Amino acid sequence: MKIHSAGLTDIGRKRDNNEDTFYADDQVGLYIVADGMGGHRAGEVASSTVVSSVKDYMEAFHTSPVAKDAKEGNMSPAATAVSHSIELANRVVFQLSQDQGSYKGMGSTAAVAYMHGDTLVTANVGDSRIYLIRADGIEQLTQDHTLLAEHMRKNPNWDPNSASIPMKHILVRAVGIHETVETDVYEIQPLPGDLILMCSDGLTDMLSDEEIHQAVLEGGALEEVCDRLVEMANERGGLDNITAVLMLLQKEGKGLLQKLFGS
Amino acid sequence: MAQLILKFKDLVLKDFDLAGDSKTIGREPGNDIVVENLLVSGYHARVDAAGKDYILTDLQSKNGTFVNGEQVTSKKLKNGDQILIGKHLLVFSLDPAEVEEAQKLTEETMFIGVAQGTAETPSQEPETPLLARTAVSAERPALLSFMSGGGAEYEITKKLVKLGRGAEADVQIGGFFTPKVAATISRRPTGYHLTPVGRAKIKVNDTQVTGSRRLREFDTIEVGPVKLQFYYKG
Numbered sequence: 001m002k003i004h005s006a007g008l009t010d011i012g013r014k015r016d017n018n019e020d021t022f023y024a025d026d027q028v029g030l031y032i033v034a035d036g037m038g039g040h041r042a043g044e045v046a047s048s049t050v051v052s053s054v055k056d057y058m059e060a061f062h063t064s065p066v067a068k069d070a071k072e073g074n075m076s077p078a079a080t081a082v083s084h085s086i087e088l089a090n091r092v093v094f095q096l097s098q099d100q101g102s103y104k105g106m107g108s109t110a111a112v113a114y115m116h117g118d119t120l121v122t123a124n125v126g127d128s129r130i131y132l133i134r135a136d137g138i139e140q141l142t143q144d145h146t147l148l149a150e151h152m153r154k155n156p157n158w159d160p161n162s163a164s165i166p167m168k169h170i171l172v173r174a175v176g177i178h179e180t181v182e183t184d185v186y187e188i189q190p191l192p193g194d195l196i197l198m199c200s201d202g203l204t205d206m207l208s209d210e211e212i213h214q215a216v217l218e219g220g221a222l223e224e225v226c227d228r229l230v231e232m233a234n235e236r237g238g239l240d241n242i243t244a245v246l247m248l249l250q251k252e253g254k255g256l257l258q259k260l261f262g263s
Numbered sequence: 264m265a266q267l268i269l270k271f272k273d274l275v276l277k278d279f280d281l282a283g284d285s286k287t288i289g290r291e292p293g294n295d296i297v298v299e300n301l302l303v304s305g306y307h308a309r310v311d312a313a314g315k316d317y318i319l320t321d322l323q324s325k326n327g328t329f330v331n332g333e334q335v336t337s338k339k340l341k342n343g344d345q346i347l348i349g350k351h352l353l354v355f356s357l358d359p360a361e362v363e364e365a366q367k368l369t370e371e372t373m374f375i376g377v378a379q380g381t382a383e384t385p386s387q388e389p390e391t392p393l394l395a396r397t398a399v400s401a402e403r404p405a406l407l408s409f410m411s412g413g414g415a416e417y418e419i420t421k422k423l424v425k426l427g428r429g430a431e432a433d434v435q436i437g438g439f440f441t442p443k444v445a446a447t448i449s450r451r452p453t454g455y456h457l458t459p460v461g462r463a464k465i466k467v468n469d470t471q472v473t474g475s476r477r478l479r480e481f482d483t484i485e486v487g488p489v490k491l492q493f494y495y496k497g
Binding site for chain 1: 273343420421422423447449450451452453456458460474475
């Protein structure tokens, strides 16, 4: 499967700085969204550290998939590597926050997608999301690690509007807060034509899944779709930094159709 | 109206309306909020109304009072503050109108604080945030049972299960025309999704699958000469 992607990050309308960082590499098939938190510039440091750590680890794995990422329990070597890359990022951010007073308490979300052969590995910590988008629906491939989402999972019939607790913005897991981190990892066999959207909560707090689905299906170049999503979130108030990375998965090889119309 | 919601693990035990009053919290029956646990002092802490605000004060309790993971002697409460007393949690909660005023503060993403294993900390698992360790996964364990043409049962523990004739397949399917990998089953937050590989013809409940399909309990999956049934464990 080969991937074409576009990505965009925007400060939004209410914040003074952008603590989101993203990365997209179609050659390696690696995509990262990180949403940092912490005072002063610490949020930006945390999210960019997550991106650089994950990128370094995964590029090394991509060049030579090595033994230390051999199958771990229920995961393939590629999924194990993604999990390890987030553990590495966690150690690096945690260490930085211990070493420097101004970085104390900083952390970040991490959403990582890695295409390996015909399998897409997705992983996350925190509330940055990964969606699978097809003509007939939108599916969140990640679980949010927020107090609200955890509560909803345990009490499926509970009405979130009944609570006055702002649980939506309270993370129960983040990268760099503790010495270790638990990462959710999934493996998916995508189909040609699938779209994958990765985003920070600045997008999903402002737009519903249905609105995102509609906006993506309106089509256009991948860059235009990202622009459209960010613009919509800003029109709704743009309360937080907004990041959107959109990937289009296509069949590899030289089919007749692709020879004639291929990009 | 301001409330204190008493929780133990993920169970909500009781709500207490503050209604501009003062409330004491402790193990003794004379308290307004009685928390029956040996880690809780007789008179452990109190919450006092001060204008529109509420102030929490630790009454020199033996094991301390923690707000969002930090030990406090006295603190003005914010909506959503988590007060840890022994192993019980009191969540301070305002109603939506009151919250709107404070909304600016709560739009900030924050991490739920956790006491980091100091000597006085009564919480025993400082590694994991209090609420995270009771997290329940949405994924229920599931099985594939052979209805014809194979072994007995296969428990889906892997994130991505491959079905086919090849050595790389997790579920071996015989048959000369069966592809090396005919289909995969991916386990994810929304459930189990079956996807045929390439042009493999896979039927679920006698209907050929195009694209991908979310499995429901007791679906029958037909791959080559083999019929499997999907169901949840336990």
